[in-house]
Amino acid sequence: MHAAITQADRTLGCLLGGAVGDALGYQVEFSHWDRIKESWGPEGVTELRRNRISDDTQMTLFTVEGLLLAQPGASSETFVEQVRLAYLRWLVTQEEPMPPMASEGLAAQPWLYDRRAPGRACMTGLQEGARPGVNPNSKGCGTVMRSAPFGLYFGPVEAFAFAERCSALTHGHPTAGASAGAFAMIVAHLMLGATPQRAVSETMMHLRDGIDRSETADALQRAYKLAGNVPPGPNTCVPLGEGWVAEEALAIAVYCLLGTDDVRKGLTAAVSHSGDSDSTGAILGNLYGAAYGAAALPREWASQVEGREVIAALAGLMAADA
Incomplete structure (x- = not known):
């Protein structure tokens, strides 16, 4: 069924899906599950009341x-x-x-100048020049949520390597790099038509080759096990953490990816918890889009998400260039 999905559709699906998951989760970022349940109901975040994307999609586009x-x-x-x-x-x-005078490209887009709760390590790492070695103890999920494009542009092994290297521009902890690399590698496998199970399994084997990657490998192993025992739903990701750190955010998204191919249900599960909801939603949206294409995204969410035209234009350029 999925073999007929074109590379262009997977690319658009990946970038647009990330924005959709990001916007869905950004509505409740920093909210405890009890507060979410009170405001949204026991089924969790099932609608897009506000279409705004966060720093996750901003950095992905850059x-x-x-x-x-x-x-x-x-x-x-x-x-x-x-x-x-x-x-x-x-x-x-x-x-x-x-935008400053003479700005070009994304830097000339006024809507991207809204500050949407950027991660501290991303900001400080860049303010220090974005050179490898900054924030050596930081493994926040800010490296993972921006790394899907490496999997769109490169094959699996190269995608891992580039995402890992570029992670170190802001987050020096090895687990941040390993998690960003693993995410990009899963995306790359999905772009080649691999099933989610195969894409994750191949990535887990790659992670086992390096001792510095053990935290990420262990987190994915827990996600794989949970997906086989507990169907994704509101707040079911609790055993995997809250997603503020890199390996937890990736694990929550992978759990939902493996647990259901119902995109709406999976995205709702990925954002309906007490943790970093926009990042876990964005990562899962990237994965779903790469796996199933843009047509699989809920139309009422994908049609209204902020920046859709810019995202579509970049997806077209990426598909033509990769």
Whole structure:
């Protein structure tokens, strides 16, 4: 059934799905499950009352822009440098009220200058120049939520390597890099038509090759086990953590991906908990879109999410360039 999905549709699905999951979860970020249940009901976050995306989608789009500016065939150092420069342009959007004169590309988009709760490590790492080695003890999920584009642009092994390297521009902890790399690798496998189970299994085997990757591998193992025993639903991800750190955010999204191919149900489960709801929703949305294409996304959410036209345009460029 999924073999007929085009690469262009998977690419659009991945980027648009991430924005949808992000917006869905951003409505309740920092809210405890009891508060969510009181405001939204026991079924969790089942509607998009506000269409705003967060820093997760903002940084994902700048990742896309960096990869596109590097051009096919560029050296690995060029790719990393272009992504670094792209993140520094995103930093300007968080520090200035509007685009500076002569701004180009995403930096010229006024709607991206709204500050949407950016992660502290992302901000401090970039303010220090986005050089490897910053924030050596930080493994926040800010590296994972921005890394899907590596899986759209590169094959699985390269996607892992580039996401891991670019993670270190803001988060120096090895688990942050391993989790970003694992996420990008899963996306890359899905883009090649692998089933979610195969994509996750192949990535788990890759993680076992490095001792510094054990936290991520263990988190995915827990997600795999939970998916086989507890169907995803509101607040069922509790055994996996709250998603504030990299391996937990990835595990929650993978649990929902493996637990159901019902995109609406999975996204609702991924954001209806006490943790980092926008990041877990964004990561799962990226995965669902890469697995099943843009047509699988709930139409009423995908049609109204903030920045849809820009996202679609970048997806088109990415699909043509990859």
